[in-house]
Amino acid sequence: MSEPRQSVSLTVNEERHDVTVPNRKHLADILREDLGFTGVHVGCEHGVCGACTVRIDGAITRSCLVFGVQADGAEIETIEYLSAQSETRDLVDTFVAENALQCGFCTPGMVISAAALLAETPDPTREEVRAYLSGNYCRCTGYQAIVDAVMMTAAGRRAAKGERA
């Protein structure tokens, strides 16, 4: 059987890409291999580890749980774009400052998930951070520093708001 393919149009980090891909190719692999966004990390390839988390039409999604053909017409944002945005930049800086990573494999997914949490819940408890990030595995840190970094980012944002107000 020849490999069934379709052409899809993806807007990635505000730039449109038209690619012809095998139907069975995960969005994560298209982003990495066809389009060069290697900040999308592929860990478990079956939706457990969260390393491949991206934003599709504004909502965090595991890009290994979406086939490229399903994402035709979608707007996708990866860590390459998000880490430069104000809503995420402080998180990235705090992750670095707090040593909230060791090997860094989980970090793109962790940052994108944490940014979504803080958008929904600007003042989370540690338990809420742990519950929200329960879909993102880290095999190095033991999570303590990651939760610290998210809490500190939240506190920093509240302080910044307070100063302005």
Added chain:
Amino acid sequence: MKPYPFEYTRVSSLEEAVTLLQREDEPRIIAGGQSLVPILAMRLAAPSRLIDIGGLSALRGIERRGDVLRIGALARHAEVMASAEVAEAVPLLARAISHVAHPAVRNRGTFGGSVCLADPAAELPAVCTALGATFEVFGSDGLRTIPAREFFLDIYETALAPDEILVAAQLPVACPKERFGFEEIARRHGDFAIVGLAVRARMEGTLFAELDLCFFGASPRPVLAQNAARAVIGQELTDETQQAAVSALTADLDPQEDAQADAEMRLHLAGVLLKRRLAEIAGKERQQ
């Protein structure tokens, strides 16, 4: 882990989907894909064609219709979780939904997808069974309904015919005298439960007038523990009735062994959940 090759069609109507279901050798419906994509990645299934119903807007939406809340098959878990209608009309579902998967999965996973996968450890089939929900399904003979309590047959097996598609679920709106309970035990928040329990009860004073106890992860399908319920119905919750209900679970459940727990541990945990939830429901009633 990459799937076998497959053909792919994004359909624009239910009729088109049904025609493809009838014509293909081994078709699979895909909606959110949050369970199906891993199944394909692990090559546990090798469909000839994926029929993507994700674009069918008629299958979206959450809407109150008199005594039922109608949830479209394509309603995403995140929508259910954020819905004020769900919180008000079906409090049991509102309690259960935060246990369904992780945020990134809830953004894409659908109500209908969870129901149709029929994972015995999933929350939504148990909630539908506990509440006595009704499913609307569409096939070559048009629309029909299937009671949730007749829908889940076995592990990953449902009463859907091969050419039928789930369209919506109708969940009964809660009455003032009803009480609900929900709890599950999982190793990681958002994972499938080792054992879980969804409860609907109607109280008359301190007496349990009606009681539906639906266990999940404790049998090859969501199961109403009728013997346990009978041990409590018409009575107050006492140490004796509670113990009688727990003992009756042996006859109600058929726990299986897997990597997470053996059958004995599942039965024990089911008893723990039953005691806690009955106490909560009885306690709430006493406070009023």
